[in-house]
Amino acid sequence: MPIVYYVLFALPVLVGTLLVHVWLVRRALRWYRLAARLKAVFWLITISLLVVLALVVLPIGNRVFFAYIYQGWSGRSARVGGWSPVVGRSRRRILVTDRRQAERCPQCQAMVTGMYALGRSCNGCGARLHAWLIAPY
Secondary structure, eight states: OHHHHIIIIIHHHHHHHHHHHHHHHHHHTTOGGGGGGHHHHHHHHHHHHHHHIIIIIHHHHHHHHTTTTOOSOOHHHHHHHTTHHHHHHHHHHHHHHHHHHTTBOTTTOOBOOSOOOTTOBOTTTOOBTTGGGSOOO
């Protein structure tokens, strides 16, 4: 049973979580107006996904695959359900921030379309986007 748990549940959940993390970080890189505060957003994304994984997804998976160990819903299992509103609020917050911050130049507020690339500049004013990511040599 443990091999089934790891192959059919843990590995796909881990790969899925990593893909969601990469997608969220790539989306956040388009929030040009945040500048260096974007580092805090990266940490927030990572910690949020870790909390969801550790306190919601894994306990439910353990309960499903190892039902013989868990003879009933414990107090901890009930607390896991309490994280659902937190996850929903975090998701809404990311979507609202994405709509407000994405693809806008921090200097001229012009739309900058497309994915971020190092050294990218605004088409309108020529300002470098996320200059703090580029190491000056």
